[in-house]
Amino acid sequence: MNSRRIMTFFSIIFVALFAAFIVWPRAAMTQQQQTSQKSQQTPTIDEYQPKSTLVTKEHKIERAKFPFIDIHSHHWNPTPEEVDRLVKEMDTINLRVMVNLSGGTGEELKKTVAVMKGRYPDRFVVFANMNYDDLNTKCAELKIPVLIHVAEPSAFFDPWDYRNERWQELKEFPGRARPPAKYPPFETLMAERNHLFAKHPNTNFIAAHLGFHGNDLARLGKLFDENPNVYVDIAAVLAELGRQPYSAHDFLVKYQDRVVMGKDIYEVNEYKWYFRALETRDEYFEYYRKRHAFWRIYGFQVPDDVLKKIYYKNALKLVPGIEAKAFPE
Secondary structure (H helix, E strand, O other): OOHHHHHHHHHHHHHHHHHHHHHHHHHHHHHHHHHHHHHHOOOOOOOOOOOOOOOOOOOOOOOOOOOEEEEEEOOOOOOHHHHHHHHHHHHHHOEEEEEEOOOOOHHHHHHHHHHHOOOOOOOEEEOOOOOHHHOOOHHHHHOOOEEEOOOOOHHHHOOOOOOOOOHHHHHHOHHHOOOOOOOOOHHHHHHHHHHHHHHOOOOOEEEHHHHHOOOOHHHHHHHHHHOOOEEEEOOOOHHHHHOOHHHHHHHHHHOOOOEEOOOEOOOHHHHHHHHHHHHOOOOOEOOOOHHHOOOOEOOOOOOHHHHHHHHHHHHHHHOOOOOHHHOOO
């Protein structure tokens, strides 16, 4: 290679390197500016997912401290195979007795009872779903409790805007909104429900989901004080209690004879959040279903004697036919 060609070759390399040194910083700067601009944009509610830097003690509880009764579960027309799997899963978390609220009526009820209690008589209770064509007060005579779901969270009845704390759930399930043009107001439903409680003082009622007063425990306490026949479950409202741990603890201690354990949607791993909230003082941990709560929750650890009542003693008092010997004193 002659000297002229060598000079030309190195000149090309030099020019290429020189160009790279000019272009690369500009490209890097442009990319950095774009990243910076993007980070400064206001995220949507869905996009904002802050990662907590808080360092505290954690207690991941895999199994309830005491055997418990789930007063509020739904299993429509279960097969024998599904029931076998269910019992195996229940054993892993110390769930001793499950109440299936979706027994149905007529032949459907008979089939569900046969599949669940016929195979595992001590592990299930099956509630019938009432036929409203012939409604009466027979439950009081037979001492059978009535678990009743009236209304929805009060926020579902409020305007669906960015000030609504259940905005995310309503976005995911728009049909859960209760606009006044189509539905009666929340307060109307509460008044009618409370009238029913007062009209039948000899019937024990279990109001599902803390009676939808989990965000106002003082109001729920007043309902208890005025109606000795009313109880509540904590199904699907753990997030309400977990965001007010001091109030939740004091409320559960004061009304320890009126609250029963419940989960609602069955998912065996989600019970562990209930154990952690009821049994520990863990702080600021994520809830298992974000649409119920964009906030984090805290443990509100209750004493063992209260825990036993919530887990099983209150349900044993309310629901006939559960074998009490399967539970501690």
